[in-house]
Every structure is written in structure tokens, then in C-alpha cells.
Amino acid sequence: MENYQQLFKDEVFWKSVWNTCKYVIITVPIQMALGLLIALALERIQHFRWFYRMIYFLPYITSVIAVSWVWRLMFEPSVGFFNELIGWFGLPSQKWLSDPKLALFCICAVMIWQAMGFSMLIFMAGLQGIPKQLYEAAQIDGAGRWKMFWKITLPLLNPTIVFLAVTGVISALQTFAQIQSLTASSGASAGGPLNSTVSIVVYMYQNAFSEFNMEYASAVAVVLFIFILLVTLLQMKVLNKSYEY
Amino acid sequence: MLKKKKVNGFDYLIHLVLLAGVIIVAFPFIWMILSSLKSLPDFYSFSFWPSKLDFSGYKYIFEETDFLQWYINSIIIGAIVTLSCLVFNSLIGYTLAKYKFVGGKTIFILILSTLMIPTEMLVIPWYVMGTKVNLIDSYLGIMFPGLIEAFGIFLMRQFMLGIPDDLLDAARIDGMGELKIFWRIALPQVKPALSALGIITFLGNWNAYLWPVIVISSDKMRTIPVGISLYATGDSGGIQWNTIMGMSTLAIIPMIIVFLIFQRRIVEGIALTGVKG
Numbered sequence: 160m161e162n163y164q165q166l167f168k169d170e171v172f173w174k175s176v177w178n179t180c181k182y183v184i185i186t187v188p189i190q191m192a193l194g195l196l197i198a199l200a201l202e203r204i205q206h207f208r209w210f211y212r213m214i215y216f217l218p219y220i221t222s223v224i225a226v227s228w229v230w231r232l233m234f235e236p237s238v239g240f241f242n243e244l245i246g247w248f249g250l251p252s253q254k255w256l257s258d259p260k261l262a263l264f265c266i267c268a269v270m271i272w273q274a275m276g277f278s279m280l281i282f283m284a285g286l287q288g289i290p291k292q293l294y295e296a297a298q299i300d301g302a303g304r305w306k307m308f309w310k311i312t313l314p315l316l317n318p319t320i321v322f323l324a325v326t327g328v329i330s331a332l333q334t335f336a337q338i339q340s341l342t343a344s345s346g347a348s349a350g351g352p353l354n355s356t357v358s359i360v361v362y363m364y365q366n367a368f369s370e371f372n373m374e375y376a377s378a379v380a381v382v383l384f385i386f387i388l389l390v391t392l393l394q395m396k397v398l399n400k401s402y403e404y
Numbered sequence: 405m406l407k408k409k410k411v412n413g414f415d416y417l418i419h420l421v422l423l424a425g426v427i428i429v430a431f432p433f434i435w436m437i438l439s440s441l442k443s444l445p446d447f448y449s450f451s452f453w454p455s456k457l458d459f460s461g462y463k464y465i466f467e468e469t470d471f472l473q474w475y476i477n478s479i480i481i482g483a484i485v486t487l488s489c490l491v492f493n494s495l496i497g498y499t500l501a502k503y504k505f506v507g508g509k510t511i512f513i514l515i516l517s518t519l520m521i522p523t524e525m526l527v528i529p530w531y532v533m534g535t536k537v538n539l540i541d542s543y544l545g546i547m548f549p550g551l552i553e554a555f556g557i558f559l560m561r562q563f564m565l566g567i568p569d570d571l572l573d574a575a576r577i578d579g580m581g582e583l584k585i586f587w588r589i590a591l592p593q594v595k596p597a598l599s600a601l602g603i604i605t606f607l608g609n610w611n612a613y614l615w616p617v618i619v620i621s622s623d624k625m626r627t628i629p630v631g632i633s634l635y636a637t638g639d640s641g642g643i644q645w646n647t648i649m650g651m652s653t654l655a656i657i658p659m660i661i662v663f664l665i666f667q668r669r670i671v672e673g674i675a676l677t678g679v680k681g
Contacts, residue, residue, distance in 0.1 A: 197425065200418050207419075213667055214426045217433070220663055220670070222611045224629035225652035228636055229436040232645055240435060243450045272429065277674070284675045333524055336613040336629075343637050360524045360614075367528055368618055380525040391520050 162378040172379065174354050175362040178263060179386075182334050182358060185267045186274065187327040191320070193271070194278025199312075201279075202286050212283070216276035223273065227340035230269045231256065234341075256341055259355035266356055269337055274330070278323050285319030286312070325394040332386055335360040359383045433656070440649035447645045461646030462654075470623055471651060474631035481543060481627060482609040485550045489605045490598060492552045497560025498590055502572065512561070518554045527618055534619060541621045549615060550608075556601050563597040564590060600673030603666075610659065628655045 166172050197215055201208050218226065233240040234255040242252040256262050289312065297307050313320075338361050343349035348365055350357030359379060367376035442451070443458035465471045500512050530549060531540075539545035567590055575585045591598070613629045620626050626634065632655065636648045663670055 197422070200422055204415055204418055204422075209667070211422050211426065212671065213664070214430055216671065217660065217663070218429060220607055221656045221659060222629050222632075222652075224611075224613055224633050225655045226432060226436075228632065228648050228652055229432045229439075232439060232649065233432065233435060238447055238450050240450075272432075275429075280671060280675050329522075333522055335524070339613075340633055340636070344643075363524060363528075364614075364618075367531075373528055373532065377528050380528060383522060384525045387522055388520060 162375050165375070166378050166382070171354055171357065172362060175350075175357045175359050175379075176382070178356060179332060179334070179358045181263060182267060182270070183328050183331040185264070186270045186331050187324060189267075190271045190274040190327065191278050191323055193275045194280075194323070195282050195316075197275070197279045198282035198286055199308075201283060212279070215279055218273045219276040219280075221273075223336040224340050226273070227269060227337050230265075230272075231341050234265055257352055259353045262342065262352060262356045266334075266337055266341055269341065270331065270334065274327065278327070281319055281323055282316070285316050289315045321394065321397055325390060328390050329387055332383065332390070333360055334358045335364065339364075359386075433660075436649050436652050436656070440646055440653045442646050442649075444644065444646060458646070461644070461650040464644070464647050465650050465654070469631075469635060469647075469651075470626070471631065471654070473624055474626045474628050475654075477543075477625065478610060478627045481547055482606045484543075485547050485609050486602050486606045488547075488551045489553060489556050490602055493556030493601065494560045494564075494591065494594070494598065495586070496552070496557045497562075498564045498586055500557070501561045501564035502567070502569070502590070515554050515557055519558065523549075523614060527615055530615070531618055540619055541625055543625075545619045546616055546625070546627070550605070550612075553605075556605065559597060559601055560594065563594040567593045596672070596676065599669055600676045603670050603673045 197211075201211055236242060236252065236254050236257060239255070241255060246252065253261060255265050293311050293315075294307060297311060302310070335358065338356055338358055339349045342351050342356055348369060350361045350365070359382065363376045363379040363383070366372050366379060438452070438454060439447075440461055441457050441459070442454040443456070443460060446455055446458075496515075500508060500515075526549070534540045534545050539548065571589060571593075572585055575589050580588070611629060612627070613633070616627050616630045617633065620630055628651075632648065632651045635651065636643065
């Protein structure tokens, strides 16, 4: 119990909890919205569907560590691509990952880039499960495209949305490898600058394997477990509701 | 007629937007390959193209680092874990789905409940256990958490449930042994699930980082992600971007090629496990 008392007084721990919440709140809705948009667009077109699907899905299967280092090079303040890019539009250079205000958003961008393809894929499967007759019937009734989307597509995609939200939240709660490779260097441990990007798992890892304080790290891990348990229980509650079409 | 034309215009717009998205999504990969072909002075200031094609990064990777060894480690570990998962998860899944025995349901629920426990919570006990039985820094140490795993059991059970009992009974009447029934009759029925499980297991191991980076301590035992990450943050004095990008390229490009070859199967497999899971 001493560990938990210490934990509740630990500012870095609270910072890590808050950051983890930010990762979840920022990445999950955006990656799902983008995935749905791409899936809807792919549903519309007839040609090259496999090509788009392939490219958009590519980031999901590649190694987090390897691609994170590529992003890190692009974020590099002096020679990186992004400063050059915004320079073309006349904007001042940013410090990206070394800026405590921006760093977390940079990591979120990488996470969204990787997870978007998975959302797209699952949404495509979900869209295929919607019976076409429903749209035909709605068209006869004179419903517009926009109305059909809100009244047919979205409600029927509900199980897919719940599934993606839950898996998205759980994996965002466990963010580790991106933060490790985007912010750690030989001089500084992950989670910098000024602990602005530290997540629960990063904090646990540092306590366990840099400080070798296994008991304290286990307490951090238990907190993570409680978060995930809550999400899973919530999911069961939502999924147990039955939907009437 | 008019309506059709309008739809076509909208379709072109969609293609345009999708193509713009493709460029954004694929750009990091292009940047990675370009950067791996730059010489170190190219990184002193911004340059889009390499000033001349320079393979010194790749030369350094193969001559001065253990990258090849890491590659072999990743392949061995991925192959063994995948094989073990396919054999044991499907055996357990089959048993839970097709045999009635006392406590069967309880065992299934116990296995399912472990799905809720995140890896992050388990790495500390694994590490403490591993040090006691000398598993740290060995192949077995890296592999043991993945050899049998709850999600795979769940997936295989769900698919095995779909095999008609009559089919198995018919084989029994013909005098087939139980193991042979499993091998010759049940397994071929769940091929899509097997290939899906194999793909996600291999991918997961190829990209795994948290547990490997904890359990590996010597240079020779590293897997590719661990190798890249430790090389980039520690081994080199100062960041040698062309070498790091070369390593990333070598790690990613074969995966992309394999993905292109088995595209349909991989995509379907992941969608299948996603929807069923």
C-alpha cells in the first residue's frame, strides 16, 4: 500500500495519466473519422479500389520502431522535412518534438497515420454487411444522400464503431514504442521534453527497468489494468444492448 | 443522362482526394528510402534528393553492425512462435469446441479472462520469473509468452464450433483415430482462420518491441526493432541518419513485398479476426 500512497503524490505519474488520456482522446476519434471517410470513398468508386486500400493499409503492418524513426527524421528541427514544408508557406520553423507544447501532437500524428488503415479496413467490411435494398428503399422514399448516411449507414455501422472505439482506446492506452523511439536519445530518457509526452506504460517501463523499482512499477501497471478493465466492462454493457433495425 | 455525367464528375473528385491521401500516407516510406541513400554531409542541411547515390549507410550496416544477425533472430523467433501458435491454439480450440468434459466451460472462461490483462502488466512478473529460471537473454525467453495465447485459442474455438458434428462422427464410424480426425478433417475446414492466425501472429512478433527490449541484453540476441532502437539511441555517437534509415528500409521493404504478394489473404485475415474478435 505504501507504493500506492507514494503513487498518488507523484506528479509525474499524474502527468502520465493525463497524457495517456490525451493520446486516447485525440487519436481515437480522428483515426476512426478518417478511416470511415476513406472507406466511404472507396465504396463509391469502381476503379483502383485495391490500390488505395493497399497504400492506406501499409503503415499498419510496418514496424512501429522503424517508421517512428523515419518520422523523427522528418520532424528534425534543422534538417527535417516538415520545417522545410511549412517554410514554403512562409511559416516560421517549429521545434516539433523538442517543443513541450507540440511534442504530444506530433506523436499523435504518427499514431493516427498508423492506425487509420485498420479503421478503414474494418469499416469497409462493415459497409459491405449493410443490405443494398435499404438504400434502394430509401431512395424510392425520396431520401437524400446525406439523410441516408445518418439514418441508415451510421446506425447500421454501430457494432463496427463500438469495436473500433474499444480496440482503439485499449491500444492508445498502451502507447509505448512510438514515444520511446520519437523522444528517447542517448542523453535523455523517453517521455520528454519536460515529461510532456510521458504515458503510463513509458512511466512504468522507466520505473521498472531504469530505476529497477519493480514494486512501484507494478503499482503503475495495476492502474493501467484498471483503465483497460473499465473500458472492457463498458464495452460489454454497450454490446449487450441489442439493436432493432 | 445528365445525372450520370454529374456522378462521373464527383467520382473524379473522389479519386483526386484519395490520390492526395495516398501521397501523404506513402511519403514517409519514400523519404526513408531517399534518406538511406544520402551521404552523411547531406544531413547537415535540408536536401530533398541525395546529392549523389551513396551506399555507405548500407555498407556500414553489413560490415560494422550485427544487423544480419538481428534479421535472422527475428525470422527464427517469428517462425517458431507462429508454428507453435498454429499447432497448440488449434488443438486447444478444437478440444474446447468439440469435446464435452467436466470443467471444459470453466477452462474456456479462464482462458478468455486472460485476454483482458494487458502485456504491459505481465512484463514485470515475466521478467522476475525469467531471471529465476535463467530465461533472460535467450530465444526461449523472448518467445515463451507468445507460444500459446488466449486470443488464438478463442479464434480457433469459434471456427471449430462451425464444423458439423456429423462429419466428425462419420469419420469415427469409419474407424479414424481422434488425432487423425483433427488433422485430416477438422483442420482443413478452418483454413481461413489458420492463415489469419498465422499472419497476425507473425506480424505481431516481427514488430514486437516491449517484451523483447526488456528480455534481451546482449547484442547478438536482438530482434530487428530492438536492434534499430538501441543502435539509434545508444550505440552510435551522434545520430547517423543514413544508417538508421537504411536499417528501417531493410526492415520494412521485405514486409511490404510480402504484403503485396499476399495482399488479399492478409487483408481478409485481419478483417476476419477483427470482426470475429
